[in-house]
Each structure stands twice: as C-alpha cells, then as structure tokens.
Amino acid sequence: MINYPITAAYVSDWGLREALREITQNALDAGDMQIGRHNGDDNHWVISNQGSFDREVLLLGNSIKSYGAIGKYGEGMKLAMLVLARLNIVHYAEAGGASYRGAFDLSSFKEPTFVIYEGQSAASERVEFHIHYDISNIVHDIYKDIDHGICEEGLYVNGLYVSDLPGFRYGYNIP
DSSP states (O other): OOOEEEETTTTTTTHHHHHHHHHHHHHHHHHEEEEEEEEEEEEEEEEEEEEOGGGGGGGGTTOOOTTTOOOOOSSHHOOOOHHHHHTTTTEEETTTEEEEEEEOSSSSSSSOEEEEEEOOOOSSSEEEEEEOOOOOHHHHBBBBBOOOOESSSSSSTEEEEEEEOTSSSSEEOOO
C-alpha cells in the first residue's frame, strides 16, 4: 500500500470528466490509445495504450513521459484514481504484471487519506486502466477528432477536453 497524505477534499472541483481527461491524456501521450467496453460490458470500460510504467511512477513528482508530452510531474493518474475512489467507482490500472487500485484509508491519520493498493495481474505489454462504471455518456466528449479553431462547446487542446466555457457562445480547440 502506498499512502499519500491527501484527503478526499483534494481537487474537490474535479468530477468523473476530469478524471477521465487525465487517464485519456496519459494514454494519448503513450501512443496507440484505445477506449472501449471490456467484453461488451457497458459497466466495464478500458482505456489502454502501448505505454508502460512501474511502481516508481506512483511517486508524486515522478514521470517517465517523453519530452513534449503533457504532464511531467506524475500527478494526473494519481489524481484521477483519487477522484474515482471519492466517487466510489471501482477502478484499477494494470501494467507489467502489477495492478494498482485507488481507495481511502483511515489507518495513518484521523481523516481518511488516499492510498493505492498494489496487487498482481496477468503480464501485459500495455497499460490498461479499468473503470467499472458506465462512462459512455462522457467518454466520447473527452477526446474529439476535430479541427482546430471554433468547435461546439468547451475548451479543447488538440481535441482533448480541458474545461467547460460557461457563458461562451462557442468553444475552441487549440493546437
């Protein structure tokens, strides 16, 4: 178990959409991203890529991303797992024969803190992030293959959702 001194209130303005954005960004940075249902199950989705990571990536401030990739401090996946745990959505990441699941634990502090439990999984040359929740209403809004410039709504960078733009008539997709 890896214990982070972070409470459930951290990034309290983040919801499922922001968590999925972080997981999707990691997959895009690693290359060959795929999003789909696991064995046709609407309540089990997998976001996978050709990347890899080992246990050290779970340290805050540690990342193996290449130059030019978005995110270099290794926070996105951990924060996504924190949000999913806060929403009580079962999730786990698998890579290289290991499995990692976010949760909250009361053993170290008076208040529950975020932890990542480690386990074993089938060896894989891919990174797979499993989410046991129907994300079909969100997943296709997170990443859009759209031209740069004005789009339907929200702020996107290279097609990846960044935020809503309340009060704006149009959205933008910035290169």
